[in-house]
Amino acid sequence: MLAFVRKNQVPLSSCFCLLLSIYILTAAARGQLKNEPLGALLMWIMRPLQIASESAVNWVKNFRDNYDTLAGFKSENERLRKRIQTLEVERQRLLEAEATNRQLKALLDFRTRLPAGAITASIIANSANSWFQSCMIDKGSSDGVRKGMAVVTPLGVVGQIVGVTPHAAKVLLLTDPNSGIDVLVQRTRSRGIVSGSLDSGTILKYVKRSEDIQEGDRLITSGIDGIFPKGMMVGTVIKVRKQHIGLFQFIEVLPAVQTARIENVLIVAGDGAGKS
Amino acid sequence: MRLFLLFFLVGILLILLQTTLLHLLPIGPIIPDLTLVLCVYLGLYHPTVGAALGSFLIGYSIDVVSSPSRMVGLNAFAMSLVFLLVYFGSRSIWLQNPLVSSIVVLFAALVKSAALVLISAFFVSLEGFWIGATWYIIQEALAAAVLAPVVFGLLRVGENYAARFRAAGQ
Numbered sequence: 024m025l026a027f028v029r030k031n032q033v034p035l036s037s038c039f040c041l042l043l044s045i046y047i048l049t050a051a052a053r054g055q056l057k058n059e060p061l062g063a064l065l066m067w068i069m070r071p072l073q074i075a076s077e078s079a080v081n082w083v084k085n086f087r088d089n090y091d092t093l094a095g096f097k098s099e100n101e102r103l104r105k106r107i108q109t110l111e112v113e114r115q116r117l118l119e120a121e122a123t124n125r126q127l128k129a130l131l132d133f134r135t136r137l138p139a140g141a142i143t144a145s146i147i148a149n150s151a152n153s154w155f156q157s158c159m160i161d162k163g164s165s166d167g168v169r170k171g172m173a174v175v176t177p178l179g180v181v182g183q184i185v186g187v188t189p190h191a192a193k194v195l196l197l198t199d200p201n202s203g204i205d206v207l208v209q210r211t212r213s214r215g216i217v218s219g220s221l222d223s224g225t226i227l228k229y230v231k232r233s234e235d236i237q238e239g240d241r242l243i244t245s246g247i248d249g250i251f252p253k254g255m256m257v258g259t260v261i262k263v264r265k266q267h268i269g270l271f272q273f274i275e276v277l278p279a280v281q282t283a284r285i286e287n288v289l290i291v292a293g294d295g296a297g298k299s
Numbered sequence: 300m301r302l303f304l305l306f307f308l309v310g311i312l313l314i315l316l317q318t319t320l321l322h323l324l325p326i327g328p329i330i331p332d333l334t335l336v337l338c339v340y341l342g343l344y345h346p347t348v349g350a351a352l353g354s355f356l357i358g359y360s361i362d363v364v365s366s367p368s369r370m371v372g373l374n375a376f377a378m379s380l381v382f383l384l385v386y387f388g389s390r391s392i393w394l395q396n397p398l399v400s401s402i403v404v405l406f407a408a409l410v411k412s413a414a415l416v417l418i419s420a421f422f423v424s425l426e427g428f429w430i431g432a433t434w435y436i437i438q439e440a441l442a443a444a445v446l447a448p449v450v451f452g453l454l455r456v457g458e459n460y461a462a463r464f465r466a467a468g469q
Contacts, residue, residue, distance in 0.1 A: 033386055
């Protein structure tokens with residue numbers, strides 16, 4: 024008997040466990056399984072472990088939830104970034120339109136103060152090198168532009184037309200060494216010629232040493248050259264130098280119009296325009 | 300005895316996994332029955348009285364933590380049954396291939412599920428229980444079968460560590 028038990032101890036113990044299970048099941052089904060110590064012991068062992076494990080699981084869950092939230096934020100962020108880019112482009116376009124509108128309005132207002140027949144044009148190209156200060160405009164002979172016409176803005180003189188094609192024209196800017204604009208010093212009414220120079224920027228030439236010229240004096244067109252209407256702003260004196268010898272003063276001028284920044288201009292026919 | 304303790308602790312760990320972490324797996328309501336894999340492992344490689352008691356205890360622990368109070372003992376019965384059947388089967392099964400372990404676990408899972416359903420039906424009348432349970436049983440058995448080679452591998456590694464630890468102690 025003992026040998027049989029020893030030989031079959033594993034299946035016998037399993038059978039014992041099966042019977043014990045059935046006994047427990049029966050007792051549980053009848054509601055008689057209360058305060059049984061094994062279950063309490065197992066619960067006692069499992070409880071802290073389950074709490075720790077559940078904490079770990081909650082941490083993982085929170086981490087995953089946070090990750091999902093962050094992933095959501097990321098996609099939302101990308102969407103908003105694209106939206107911002109689109110709006111920024113739109114804003115730039117509107118700002119540009121507003122600036123252009125403002126310029127054109129100022130030009131229109133200014134046009135009413137000019138002789139009749141002023142032509143509005145846009146600058147389409149600048150000089151290809153630094154030796155010559157010129158630009159191209161989008162109006163030509165077919166629009167009524169003729170060689171010798173004055174090019175101005177509400178701020179002042181820009182230059183004059185030196186070349187015309189049917190649909191474009193070349194403007195020689197007042198900052199070019201080859202240009203020459205007859206001007207008056209507004210304060211003293213002294214006369215001179217404003218021209219560009221390669222080394223000293225824009226200068227006022229042919230002003231006698233005896234003339235009283237001061238820094239800050241405003242220069243306006245005299246109208247005598249027959250190209251520019253009288254009284255248009257040309258620039259401001261920024262430096263006066265009287266040399267020991269020579270007939271004239273050396274005067275540096277800051278042009279009223281920063282030619283590099285202008286976009287729209289008016290072409291005006293002076294008294295002598297087209298005659299030369 | 301040490302091995303019994305080791306497997307008991309592993310069993311507790313697997314129950315903890317089943318009751319917590321494995322619920323995070325994105326496989327719907329299916330929880331891979333790792334404790335069943337442990338019982339099969341015990342039946343195959345450690346057919347001792349301690350292992351039989353261990354299987355019972357694992358099943359009973361599951362009952363304690365998850366079975367309704369009037370059905371305590373259900374998992375203890377199922378696990379003991381699985382252990383016994385695997386013990387008898389182990390004499391004619393040569394386990395060298397992970398696929399074979401998967402198949403054994405698959406059958407064990409089906410046996411366990413069948414036992415659970417039958418005993419439930421015997422003690423508690425549940426109309427239509429079989430219909431809903433069938434698909435669930437198959438999925439759970441498949442999940443256990445898929446994980447069986449991994450769990451077997453981990454258990455072997457743990458055993459080797461324990462053996463080395465014991466050898467170092469001696």
